Amino acid sequence: MGTGLGSKPGRGRTGQDPELLRRLLRAKDRMDAASHEAWPIRRLARVSGASEAHFARSFREAFGIPPHRYLLTRRLERAKALLRDTDLSITEIAFETGWQSLGTFGRTFRDVTGESPGELRAREQAAPHEHQRTPACFLSAAHRPDLTFAVSEKRRQDAGRMNGSEETEVP
Amino acid sequence: MSQGVGVVGLYVRDQDEALEFYVEKLGFRVHTDARNGDYRWLTVQHPDQPSFQLGLFTPQAPMLDAATAQTLREIVAKGAMPPLVLVVDDCRAACDRMRVRGVEFTQEPVDRYGAVDAGFRDPSGNGWKVIEARREQG
Numbered sequence: 087m088g089t090g091l092g093s094k095p096g097r098g099r100t101g102q103d104p105e106l107l108r109r110l111l112r113a114k115d116r117m118d119a120a121s122h123e124a125w126p127i128r129r130l131a132r133v134s135g136a137s138e139a140h141f142a143r144s145f146r147e148a149f150g151i152p153p154h155r156y157l158l159t160r161r162l163e164r165a166k167a168l169l170r171d172t173d174l175s176i177t178e179i180a181f182e183t184g185w186q187s188l189g190t191f192g193r194t195f196r197d198v199t200g201e202s203p204g205e206l207r208a209r210e211q212a213a214p215h216e217h218q219r220t221p222a223c224f225l226s227a228a229h230r231p232d233l234t235f236a237v238s239e240k241r242r243q244d245a246g247r248m249n250g251s252e253e254t255e256v257p
Numbered sequence: 258m259s260q261g262v263g264v265v266g267l268y269v270r271d272q273d274e275a276l277e278f279y280v281e282k283l284g285f286r287v288h289t290d291a292r293n294g295d296y297r298w299l300t301v302q303h304p305d306q307p308s309f310q311l312g313l314f315t316p317q318a319p320m321l322d323a324a325t326a327q328t329l330r331e332i333v334a335k336g337a338m339p340p341l342v343l344v345v346d347d348c349r350a351a352c353d354r355m356r357v358r359g360v361e362f363t364q365e366p367v368d369r370y371g372a373v374d375a376g377f378r379d380p381s382g383n384g385w386k387v388i389e390a391r392r393e394q395g
Contacts, residue, residue, distance in 0.1 A: 101327055104270060107334035108382050114336070115363040115378070148335055223364070223374045223386055224340060 109134040121160035122184035163230040170210040266312030269381040275313040282358040341385045348373035348389035
């Protein structure tokens with residue numbers, strides 16, 4: 087299956103075939119360019135010229151995150167930018183960034199960022215910005231949520247915490 | 258003589274392919290193409306920027322051991338190398354020219370606060386932004 091250096095396939099730093107990685111990157115780029123679109127594994131696998139099973143496993147190994155969770159981070163990044171920089175309604179932003187329902191958008195947004203879309207908008211619009219020195223295209227990437235675990239897992243952790251919030255921590 | 262940065266290098270997976278890309282597709286010129294055994298020092302230049310060379314190097318022996326070279330090839334192919342910026346007068350026109358020559362765009366030109374930017378990758382996976390700077394007032 088093209089893992090390099092003749093080492094055993096499987097877990098650990100055995101290395102991945104750079105040619106495959108380049109094709110996986112193409113799938114990642116396509117999600118970046120159109121994160122509002124639906125990206126079933128079949129479609130992504132086709133972009134990478136890999137089987138569906140091989141694609142999902144290889145993508146995760148290469149980029150440290152499953153493809154659908156990666157897509158989620160891009161959608162949330164765009165939603166945050168639109169909340170901050172436009173006057174679009176939250177409903178419009180939800181559909182613009184690829185969610186099928188406003189409820190799912192609001193819930194996922196809160197689970198990942200810790201605040202609702204409306205709260206983020208209010209906070210961002212109240213704060214002065216010092217962003218001018220970074221090119222806007224790189225700045226948006228810097229504001230991408232770092233989703234190192236599944237949203238469902240984060241939900242469970244939050245539910246398990248006694249009073250639910252890190253922000254109430256008393257100094 | 259002016260002082261400053263003279264060469265910055267990129268890692269590429271194949272120097273012939275990179276040379277073809279940067280010269281034929283992006284319009285750079287070859288500055289130096291010198292071979293020494295298996296090693297090839299290859300730099301190109303933007304036609305408007307004679308004091309700066311962009312190096313197109315492969316991760317290879319004897320500079321690097323085989324495992325390190327392999328790791329670098331993986332990193333480049335994953336698009337994990339740092340950002341590169343090409344400054345242009347007219348982003349949309351530049352992108353149209355490049356697209357006709359077969360450049361793989363990752364982001365169509367978009368307007369952000371008066372500046373226009375787009376994104377493409379070289380065949381190895383190095384990511385470039387094409388930025389048309391905001392026009393200064395006055």
